[in-house]
Amino acid sequence: MDKIITIISKEWAEVFKNKLVFFSVLFLPLILAALPLGMLFAFSRIEGMETELNDPEIMKLAGQMCVGLNPMDCSLVYTLNLFVLMFMILPVAIPVTIAAYSIVGEKMTRSLEPLLATPITTVELLTAKIIAAVVPAIAATWVAFGIFFIGAWLLTPPAVFAAFFKPHWLLAIFVVAPLLTILATCIAVIVSSRVTDPRVAEQLSALVILPLILLVVGQSMGLILIDEQLMFLLGGIVLALDVILLYLAIRLFQRETILTRWK
Amino acid sequence: MINTSNLTKTFGEHAAVDRLTLDIADGEVFGFLGPNGAGKTTTIRMLTCLIAPTSGSARVLDYEVGRDDQQIRRNVGILTETPGMYDRLSAYRNLSIFARLYEVEKVDFQVEKYLKLLGLWERRNDPVGEFSKGMRQKLAIGRALLHEPRVLFLDEPTSALDPEASRLVHDFIGELKGRGRTIFLCTHNLDEADRLCDRVAVFKTHLRVVDTPGRLRQQVYGRQVVFHLAGPAETFLPIVQALPFVKAAEAKEDKLILSLDDPETHNPDIVRALVGAGAGIQFVGELRYSLEDVYLQLMKEEPATA
Ligand SMILES: Nc1ncnc2c1ncn2[C@@H]1O[C@H](COP(=O)(O)OP(=O)(O)O)[C@@H](O)[C@H]1O
Numbered sequence: 192m193d194k195i196i197t198i199i200s201k202e203w204a205e206v207f208k209n210k211l212v213f214f215s216v217l218f219l220p221l222i223l224a225a226l227p228l229g230m231l232f233a234f235s236r237i238e239g240m241e242t243e244l245n246d247p248e249i250m251k252l253a254g255q256m257c258v259g260l261n262p263m264d265c266s267l268v269y270t271l272n273l274f275v276l277m278f279m280i281l282p283v284a285i286p287v288t289i290a291a292y293s294i295v296g297e298k299m300t301r302s303l304e305p306l307l308a309t310p311i312t313t314v315e316l317l318t319a320k321i322i323a324a325v326v327p328a329i330a331a332t333w334v335a336f337g338i339f340f341i342g343a344w345l346l347t348p349p350a351v352f353a354a355f356f357k358p359h360w361l362l363a364i365f366v367v368a369p370l371l372t373i374l375a376t377c378i379a380v381i382v383s384s385r386v387t388d389p390r391v392a393e394q395l396s397a398l399v400i401l402p403l404i405l406l407v408v409g410q411s412m413g414l415i416l417i418d419e420q421l422m423f424l425l426g427g428i429v430l431a432l433d434v435i436l437l438y439l440a441i442r443l444f445q446r447e448t449i450l451t452r453w454k
Numbered sequence: 455m456i457n458t459s460n461l462t463k464t465f466g467e468h469a470a471v472d473r474l475t476l477d478i479a480d481g482e483v484f485g486f487l488g489p490n491g492a493g494k495t496t497t498i499r500m501l502t503c504l505i506a507p508t509s510g511s512a513r514v515l516d517y518e519v520g521r522d523d524q525q526i527r528r529n530v531g532i533l534t535e536t537p538g539m540y541d542r543l544s545a546y547r548n549l550s551i552f553a554r555l556y557e558v559e560k561v562d563f564q565v566e567k568y569l570k571l572l573g574l575w576e577r578r579n580d581p582v583g584e585f586s587k588g589m590r591q592k593l594a595i596g597r598a599l600l601h602e603p604r605v606l607f608l609d610e611p612t613s614a615l616d617p618e619a620s621r622l623v624h625d626f627i628g629e630l631k632g633r634g635r636t637i638f639l640c641t642h643n644l645d646e647a648d649r650l651c652d653r654v655a656v657f658k659t660h661l662r663v664v665d666t667p668g669r670l671r672q673q674v675y676g677r678q679v680v681f682h683l684a685g686p687a688e689t690f691l692p693i694v695q696a697l698p699f700v701k702a703a704e705a706k707e708d709k710l711i712l713s714l715d716d717p718e719t720h721n722p723d724i725v726r727a728l729v730g731a732g733a734g735i736q737f738v739g740e741l742r743y744s745l746e747d748v749y750l751q752l753m754k755e756e757p758a759t760a
């Protein structure tokens with residue numbers, strides 16, 4: 192346990208000195224939180240916005256999202272829903288950046304070999320690397336979501352907020368997002384074992400975002416309705432993938448494999 | 455301290471280390487000499503339980519490689535081929551991380567001890583990335599010693615260093631030598647092996663020879679004595695050739711080069727015979743070959759293996 196903590200604190204000390212990683216962990220969440228709030232603020236202030244938003248078409252797209260709301264409020268609910276889905280990008284993008292740099296970086300500087308010569312077990316080492324990537328990602332996601340959530344509550348009429356704030360979003364942020372973080376980290380670990388450039392590892396692993404984007408698009412076109420059932424289903428799928436990928440990552444993460452095949 | 459028996463590692467079809475059998479005593483500084491690609495790093499990796507042998511066996515400190523790996527890792531130190539420091543972190547942080555991983559009890563005490571010993575205490579808070587290569591290499595050796603291992607493996611400690619930095623590292627290894635540690639030193643620097651090692655092995659996939667540097671020189675060339683004469687040596691060749699203890703004789707300009715088993719006993723007789731024949735002797739000296747000559751000679755010979 193002591194060794195795991197040693198490695199985690201080393202990862203954080205080392206990886207956050209990398210500007211690229213630092214910015215992606217700090218600024219990506221801030222931007223994702225600030226952008227929608229800025230838009231909401233603009234909606235509530237700018238004259239003439241109302242007619243623009245007062246589009247009955249939106250009612251069709253939004254479907255069940257805003258039963259009993261006028262088109263204007265419905266637009267807001269619709270926008271909020273889209274944005275919150277965007278937050279799900281954080282649990283993928285952040286750990287992938289950290290893990291890619293923490294593993295590929297260590298490969299490049301050849302510091303993995305002296306590390307593997309110590310009495311740390313490979314499972315301890317892998318656990319430490321995964322935790323080091325997962326924890327900041329979850330923290331950043333929650334902080335960004337918290338800011339967005341409070342901002343939305345302050346900037347929108349109560350009816351709109353009530354229509355937007357459904358339990359499935361809590362499920363998404365507190366259950367599915369952490370599971371996604373683990374998934375993305377495992378993929379980054381596996382991909383990192385095969386490439387020598389952290390940027391490539393990052394980009395390949397970030398492909399996990401694609402299914403999420405499909406969700407965003409699907410929802411925005413009114414093709415899918417995101418509700419509790421869908422979230423449970425999603426959570427289940429991601430959990431199953433987590434188990435499989437964790438197993439694979441551990442299998443691949445052996446001293447000899449790392450030293451002789453991780454080139 | 456380190457014993458291997460037919461230790462072998464193959465990568466696919468290709469043998470990197472083939473049936474290596476060695477016995478290294480407690481406190482010995484053992485040089486492992488070989489050209490690039492000889493399998494030195496592979497041998498160290500097997501002995502430090504980083505990769506598993508394909509066949510054969512090895513014991514380090516009475517622990518069995520492949521069975522007591524965790525014990526071996528706890529009790530040996532290793533300087534890997536590339537030091538692999540965390541450049542963004544300070545020297546102090548680099549060492550304290552490893553002290554913790556090696557389960558050192560008094561982390562701060564040990565880190566301070568080695569930073570001071572290495573002369574890096576003043577620079578302890580600087581990122582290692584700002585250090586010179588020689589300083590990093592010393593720091594990496596210090597990192598391998600934090601847990602006071604009884605066996606130390608050094609993989610080409612000076613190959614990437616300039617002469618000045620090499621000197622720093624050599625002096626440090628020399629200091630360690632006096633402290634009863636067993637050191638396994640991989641190198642292709644023969645001068646280094648000659649100066650630091652009690653015994654050396656010449657190795658290229660197979661073990662060629664193991665002996666003290668002095669005896670290796672002798673084994674390959676025998677002992678040779680040079681007589682510098684005042685004038686051409688050719689004339690005196692028959693005189694020395696007639697002596698029963700001269701195994702071989704050669705004349706080169708004003709020099710006679712003789713191969714002898716026991717120069718201490720026979721040199722006076724040779725001098726007498728030469729003076730008796732009218733030769734003027736200017737100097738007498740033993741011809742010394744460097745380990746490099748020995749090594750190159752051995753590398754030319756093909757291995758005597760089936
Ligand atoms: N992981 C590996 N896969 C395949 N071949 C390897 C591997 N590691 C080393 N070798 C081969 O084994 C031989 C010995 O390598 P190495 O032990 O690094 O030599 P040295 O350290 O003496 O320079 C070389 O021919 C090298 O190409």
Ligand SMILES: [Mg+2]
Pocket residue numbers: 491494495496535609
């Ligand atoms: Mg090598």
